[in-house]
Amino acid sequence: MRKWTPHALLWAVGLLPALIGGVALPSGSFGSASTVLDALGRLAGLGGLGLMLVAAIVSFRIPGFDRLFGGLTSLWRTHHLMGGVAFLLLLGHPLLLALAASAVSLDAALEVLFAGDIATWLGWGALLVMMVFLAPSFEFFGSRDYQRWKSLHKLAGISVMLALTHAFLQASTIPEPWSTLIWAVLALAALTALAYGLLFARRASQYSYTVAEVARPANNVVELSLKPVDRQLRHRAGQFVYLTPCDSKLQAGYREEHPYTLTSSSSEQLLRVAIKDVGDASRAIQSIALGSEVQVMGPYGAFLPAHNHDAELWIAGGIGIAPFLGRARELASRGEAVNIHLIYCVQDEARALFSDELRRLSARIPGFSFAMHYFYRDGPLSSDFVRYHCPDCATRKAYVCGPARLSSLARKVLVANGMPRGHFKSEEFTLL
Template sequence: MLNRNGIYLIIALLAVFAGLHIGFAPEGHDGRTTMTTLLGGFAFLLMTVAIVLSTRLRAAEALFGGLDRMYQVHKYCGVIAGLLVLLHFLGVPKALPAGVSELEMSLVPSAPMGMVALILLVISLALTLNRKIPYHRWRLPHKAMGLVYLLVVGHFLLAPPIFFERFGPSGILLICTAVIGILSYLYSIAGKNRRLALEYTIESVNALERATEIVLKPVGDNLQHKSGQFAFVEVQGKGWDEPHPFTISSAPGEDRLRFTMKVLGDWTRKVREELKAGATVHVHGPYGRFDMASAGRKQIWLAGGIGLTPFLSAVREMKPGDGREIHLVYAARNSDDAIFLDELDKRAAELGNVTLVPLFSDEGNFARVDIMKTKLPDPLDSYDYFLCGPRPMVNALMKNLKAEGVGRTRIHTEAFEFR
């Protein structure tokens, strides 16, 4: 669930800038200039927030409720910044202010820099919002957004003083923000996260029904994770040049690290068909706050397909005597598609506090609230819910659970989308 503390901090930053910008506007500002430059400042601040969040700093996870939520905020900051830039461009006066030399501005072209940044920003947003573009083709152009950011910095630093007063209160705030944004960008392109990765070798690649499990043996330190967390997997070697996020399916404390991934696209298909034991893998993480241990005594874990993986890790970790009452609702097309079903059934019998509830769509049992009512012993609003699976299924369940009186704070989901 999204932690709103991070959102409140972003709003507070924008409010402080607005107060400084309006309260200490240059004497020559008219209302139009003040408002359009305010929109430009808002856009720049949101671009900076997006760049800072892209560094994947773990310290920021607590503010937003996990890296998955941070990436959601990163995306929306970028989209809103793009819209504000358009409004800024349409509203700002096109003629140079009185007393500004055209020759001087031709030597330090603030306006052309802003125009180029606007065009590149719009193109980048269009690529991001077009879900038909494969991830590996989208990723490199998206990384170039840092260059757009540098153009924007140059645009406002070189603007005439009537538009940007460098040593006014709001100007100093923007310059300080620019320093943070540039350092964050350099941190990202310098590969700091890569140097913090842990090295593994692939012990085995196991083909499952519509999924693949990879088992990793640590070369040095093993990843210290909690159930429900995920990590970025980066296979080393030619043709494997991009990290992909996957939920960790092994239990914390195991001497091997396991990931189970559904065969969805080119990369996961390549894993299944080409990846061999002995290959080197770098793992970045762990990330995420999908924490079943922090909820109440009565819990519903609802997994749709490969959404089983965080719950699989938790079931593998649990010991007999756990005081929670857990119903693991596992939705799949049929028993063949329900990977690890036998292991789950065996673990449920060993633990005693886990009730496995398979729902197979081929038999007419779907992951719907009306069907869950018939499968659960207590009223729906008496449970905490953890939902992981296809986005349409999760959205429908959230809507219907709220309609049944289940509070928003009792429904926990992963936002496992990174573009």
């Protein structure tokens, strides 16, 4: 199955009501400019609501489910895109209907927009709430604050309910009983995903750990080793978890969940995460107390392949070394031969995290080699640098983890070296 197929299926389900609506449109719907606008307005409403419901269904974090879609970061990219398209369609819905009615008169257009009945006001309410919870996703409305974004996103439920009630009350383009059936099935799927995510998945995938060790690979990075209180989380190298510190003395981020990639091998008893200080919560956790409790939820993600049968090129930037470190530790414990070359990009030697350990690991893993790329010494990552250290890079599968700028540069460099685009996979430490 191609990696975009599951995502395409989600789009198909979201757009299904519009497709059925298109088939059910009365003949003559495309006879004049105003009937075309009217038909497009109706279809925009159906498409927008369908996509909004599917975006809601996939927004619940259910460990394992995300792997079908290439990991949570990839699934949430689709969720964000769907939410954006749904919003544009729902905004277009009343405007197109009003434009269609304006062919009769301005009063008729205003009557469409502000009919004064409950269904119309519910529709406007849904749009207004949607604007409020989507606004923090765009930098236009100020710097993106994750916690603000997350709190406001909870309003999405209200918007979905208002929009659904609007659809149930309005005369539908899709004939009954199909209209009720379609919306009821999609609404039920969203409710089931919500209930499963909150009641079952949360309990089944949440684990209690205590901080057993705090290592300091650099002055702005800690690596926490976590010991299970009872149940132990099982994971694959390269996956990530949501970590909630329960140390009430923390200056920030107390009981706030943040995603961190596991740096431990899947065979270790302790879980490890390396955390770089970039904001309030990640700065405060640098001084977390030994023995304090943390809640761990997951695992999520499908960045690295399950096995290393192919020749691979890993490119890491800064703290983006985390998934590769976990996999290298795992390979060293298995003693399996591989064909992997790692290019680790940092600004200078002082910022090269775990470089001594990587050197030791490369001596222990047959077929694993690595080169450091120092920005201040070597400049931006270039085709020549990559070809010099990895002459057969074009025939390898590439995995890149680091800042977005590094991912796009690495993609350009590798494609310029002849790597097919499908051989390139990246993970960025951002979900917004």
